[in-house]
Each structure stands twice: as C-alpha cells, then as structure tokens.
Amino acid sequence: MLDIKFIKENKDLVKEAARKKHIDFDVEELLKIDDERLEILASVEDLRNQQNQFSDLITSITDENERKQKIIEMKLIKDKLQDGEEKLREVMQKWQMQMLFVPNVPDVSVPDGESDEDNKEIRVWGEKPNFDFEPRDHVDLMVNLKMVDFERGIKVHGFRGYFLTGDGVRLCFAIWNYALEFFSQKGFNPVIPPMLARSSVCMGTGYLPQGEDDLYKTQDGDYLVGTSEVPLMGMHMNEVIEKSDLPIKYLGFSPCYRREAGSHSKDTKGLIRVHEFYKFEQLVLCEANHEVSVSTHNELNRNTEEFIESLNIPYHTVINCGSDLGLGQVKKYDVELWVPKELKYREISSASYFHDFQTRRLNIRYRDEAGKLQYAHSLNSTAIPTPRILVSLVENFQQADGSIKVPEVLQKYLPDGKAGLGKDFIR
C-alpha cells in the first residue's frame, strides 16, 4: 500500500509504475474516488460538529420548552448525518479496495519488458560443464539412484506429487544443515514459522487479494502459504520495534505450498515446479531509508550468490523487468542456475525490496531518533529452496556412470562424509 498523499502528489509516477509493471490500474479513477471521499468526509465531519455543538447547547439549557425545541432541530441534523454516513461508507469501501491495488513504484534501474525474456543479465559465474558423454536430466538421474519416487508421489498426492527417498533425503539434509550454518554466520536468526496464516497476514504481504488462486485455503478460512516471508512479516504485524533492534534479520525455514494455478502445462515433469517444497528464506526489516534498502537488497542477493558459488554451480543473475515484478516490489533480482540437460538457466532465488509497501499494510513501525513513528522497510530473498536446487546440482555434478559427485562443502554433512552418491564414493 502506498500513502494516498504520495499517490496524489506523484500520480504520474504511479501511472508509469502500472505501465511498467503491466498492471491494469487506473490512477485517475482512484483520485476521483479520493476527491469524493474527502468531500463526503468533510460534510459528515461538519454535520458531526453541528451535532456536538447542539449537544453542548442542550446540556446548558434549563428552560424545558427551549430544550425540546432544540432537540427537534437536532433530529433534522441527524437525518442528514445518517445519509452522509451511508455515502461515506460506500465510498470508503471502494477506496480501500482500490488502495490495495496501487502498484509500488519500481526503481529506475528496472528494465522495461514484457516477460522474463526481457530480464537483464548482470552477472555470470562459473564454468558450465562439458560432458564427454550424453548427460541425463535430473529425473533420470535421481529416479535411477532412488533419490526420488514420482510414480508413488502421484499415487498419494496427485499431479506434481513426489517422494524424496534415501540419498535424496540425505542430500537435502546436507544442504539444510549447510545453509543453516552459512546464513547464521551472516547474522540471520533462524525461525520455523507457522505456515497456516490468517488472511490479514496474506493481505499485508500482498499475496491477497490478487493471488488467492495460488493459495490453498482451509475450511477455517486460513491459508497454507507459499513462502515463510508471509508469517515472518506477520510476526511483527501491529508492532512498534525499537530502532536499536533494526535491522531484524530472519532465516525462515519452512515447507511451502503453492497451487500453481495457471501453470498447468509448465514444467510438468520433475522437481522444478511442485506443490510442496522446503525453503530457507532471508527476511529483513530495516529503517525507512532508501539507501539502506538498496544496500541490504544487494547484500541479500549476494548472500545467495555466495552460497551457490560455494557449491560451485554455474549461475547467472538477472534484474527482473517491470512486468516480472509483483505489485509491491520495487526491484527484484533472480539468481538462476545452469541446467545442463535443458541448456538453460532456471530460477533458484528471488531477492526483492518493498520500501514500506508491506509494513504499511501490516502496520510495522519503529520509533526514529526524533521519537516519531515510522514504517520500517522490508526485504526478502530466497536463501535456498529444496528440492529445486537438486535439479541443477545433480545434473551439473553427474558422472558418466550416472553417479553424482557432491560439492565439497556438503560432503561433511553426508553420512560418512561421502564425496558422492551412487557408487563407492567413500573418502
């Protein structure tokens, strides 16, 4: 949510934001509703004022007849007031709905574009493997090594279902243990949050009202959310944070649930797109300062890049173009890992910042040096998602015989410190 004052004073910026993000939003319509709202508000407040003055007057009148006369006059005001309040309610409802759809203004460094094809590559790292054999895809490799079972996954869950089994599980635990250590060292406090969240929290983070189709909903009206960003942001909803506690840095670890509505024909095979997965997530609340947000954003993204570099998986980083940005995001980087069999990069991480878009909706504030309350800034970035990371990992580290070498940093987290999976890899 943006400040209505900001929207009024910068309506061209907001218009441009909607255009750049390819979001259908009519700023003029909102401003019209806002004018209407203020006009009705003014008249209602005026009537209330009259009512209050009458009220004061009536208490001071001792003459019974005069008093009765005034009470009759006041009834007239009351009728007008009720009429005005009715109108105010209607316009407020429209206004609040519209306000939820105002796009946040993207940074100038965000490229224009229609789709992820227009994302701008800003960094390329690592050497793509040159196999002297025909490489296999991750489904082949992992099924062969009994690291995953899709057939039974579908039997139990249905489309996009999977079981991780055996070394698939061990490899995930190795990644999780390593990630926990890696990001803890960067100053992130680990949190396992509830992934069942109220609608107010989903609303506050910007996943509702527009993203409802992508969320699983319970019969109690709660949502099974797609990222720990939601509960981690909700954690400080309606709170005033001590400035000395900022920045707050959380490392969320949670299962993630995504309906993937509208992606029915995409990535139908394998572990790229699943309904249920696990993710480490970096989340930061910091002071309301653009420079701090920007440098923190770079830092979060860099953390993920460093993590991938330590695994020695080739990747590139892109700045997402306007149309690839969500409603609230100011700027977003995606880190994409090389997938040899597909001969392309696949997204593994998204780092974004929001200014006070989310904290305004969630009412997360802090007291600044002058003692004034300010909305904090919020940012988040994937640390590492599993099992998606396994796609690139196993494909890049596959051997001619179908076994898989394991990145060195992970080896100590595997049973017996194994150097690989699928054959005699014991050190």
Place this chain on the structure above:
RNA sequence: GGAAACGUGGCUGAGUGGUUGAAGGCACCGCUCUCGAAAAGCGGCAUCGGGGCAACCCGAUCGAGGGUUCAAAUCCCUCCGUUUCCGCCA
C-alpha cells in the same frame, strides 16, 4: 463442540450516557541541573481532514460495522481479535 470475559494512545491503565482526545504511571524527545551520566524538576509526545509561510488554529476519530438516543468510549446486535473455563483429542 459448549460457556463466559475482554478489546481505550508506543506500552500499562482510568473512564459505564452529555465540560474525556481521553486521568495516573512507564517509555520516548527537548530543556534545566551535572565535568559527563544517573537521579530530580520543567515542557513536549496519537491519527486523519481542513486552514496558515510558520509558531499554531479548527474539526473528526476509543477493534470494525449496524442499532437505541436529541446525545454513545460508555447501552443493544453482528463480525473480527484476545483470554479463560468445560468437553474432546493427543
């Protein structure tokens, strides 16, 4: 599943029909005092709308919405939220 209580500013907490935008306390900010800090004293300290260059002034707002009443933070209803008790399950 059944029953009850509660929801006031950053926090705590008074207020149960009309001089309450809201006592008292804490926190926070400024000043005085101090070599400095603490303590103490003084002052300030909610949001929204309108007016003014400004200090400031005016108005509205006590979880949300509806109702009763000339008048609601205060009474009634609905919803949302919190807590407690009973039951059930682990």
